[in-house]
Amino acid sequence: MAELKVGLALGAGSARGLANIGVVQVLEEHQIPIDVITGTSAGAVVAGLYASGTSMDMIGRMTNELNWNDLVNFTITRRGLVSSEPIYQMLRILTKGQAFEDLAIPAAVVAADITTGEEVVISSGGVAEGVRASLSIPGVFVPVELNGRLLVDGALVNRVPASVCRDLGADLVIAVDVGWPPLRKNVRNLPDVIMSTIDILNRQSAKFRPIEADILLEPELGNVGSTQLNRAEEIIEAGRRAASAHVEQIKRKIRSRIDS
Numbered sequence: 001m002a003e004l005k006v007g008l009a010l011g012a013g014s015a016r017g018l019a020n021i022g023v024v025q026v027l028e029e030h031q032i033p034i035d036v037i038t039g040t041s042a043g044a045v046v047a048g049l050y051a052s053g054t055s056m057d058m059i060g061r062m063t064n065e066l067n068w069n070d071l072v073n074f075t076i077t078r079r080g081l082v083s084s085e086p087i088y089q090m091l092r093i094l095t096k097g098q099a100f101e102d103l104a105i106p107a108a109v110v111a112a113d114i115t116t117g118e119e120v121v122i123s124s125g126g127v128a129e130g131v132r133a134s135l136s137i138p139g140v141f142v143p144v145e146l147n148g149r150l151l152v153d154g155a156l157v158n159r160v161p162a163s164v165c166r167d168l169g170a171d172l173v174i175a176v177d178v179g180w181p182p183l184r185k186n187v188r189n190l191p192d193v194i195m196s197t198i199d200i201l202n203r204q205s206a207k208f209r210p211i212e213a214d215i216l217l218e219p220e221l222g223n224v225g226s227t228q229l230n231r232a233e234e235i236i237e238a239g240r241r242a243a244s245a246h247v248e249q250i251k252r253k254i255r256s257r258i259d260s
Contacts, residue, residue: 005036005171006034006036006172006254007034007035007036007037007165007166007169007171008023008038008174008175009037009039009164009173009211010024010039010042010160011039011042011160011161011177011178012202013041013043013226014042015225016178016219016221016226017041017178018232018235019221019235020176021046021063021236022219023176023217024046024050025060026239030251032254035169036106036168037050038107038161038164039110039134040134040153041134041135041137041159044110044134046059048091048107048128051100051127052127053104059094063233082140083141084135084136087135088129088132091128091132092126092128095128095131098127099124100122100130103127108121108164109161110134111153113150114138117157119158120133120149120151121164121167125147130146133152133154136152137152137153137194138153138156139198140191140194156198159209160175162211162212171257176239176242177217178219178221180199181199181223181224183199195227214253215253217239217242219235219241219242220238221235
């Protein structure tokens with residue numbers, strides 16, 4: 001195969017999804033090419049930022065220094081409890097207002113159409129808009145209206161979008177699955193109820209959606225919960241360890257595909 005295209009599919013996982021940052025950092029350090037990138041929810045954030053040319057080292061530092069409360073704008077509407085507008089504005093700045101069509105490498109993010117249940121692959125239009133749709137947890141964030149659809153968190157339909165990587169032309173796909181947080185023992189409020197419900201539904205739906213990857217990275221995150229953004233440094237380091245443990249395997253796989 002003359003030109004092998006390596007794809008990276010970054011999975012959903014809320015706070016646990018910060019492990020995707022560590023994975024990308026290690027692949028870059030070892031000069032493992034990322035020719036195609038896709039992501040869902042938290043993975044969509046990292047995929048969109050990477051494809052936009054944003055430094056993963058800088059993003060890693062930001063996650064440790066950021067006041068996450070500044071990105072939450074509580075609102076009472078019929079469709080959600082929290083507006084994603086502050087997150088969107090930050091994403092728009094970090095992606096430099098780019099559209100998917102402007103990116104140096106093919107990229108896409110996954111959302112779900114809440115009116116039809118369909119998987120929606122977003123690979124055109126504003127990167128920040130697409131990522132915002134992909135991370136909009138239903139019932140928590142207000143759904144995003146985009147291209148005539150009402151979109152929510154893509155984890156409902158395709159939490160590790162390896163298949164989308166292949167559709168974008170990847171010959172070899174590396175996927176990141178950050179696993180499941182422990183179910184909440186103390187369900188204190190409506191957001192807790194919603195998050196626990198979604199966790200349970202996602203666990204069930206994932207049983208019927210195998211991850212179509214050549215190499216699967218599974219960071220060991222133990223008891224890290226979905227909302228524990230205060231553990232960002234620990235989570236990113238888990239992603240780095242998972243990627244580092246597979247570097248030689250990835251390089252061998254790439255060489256064997258090129259030689260075949």
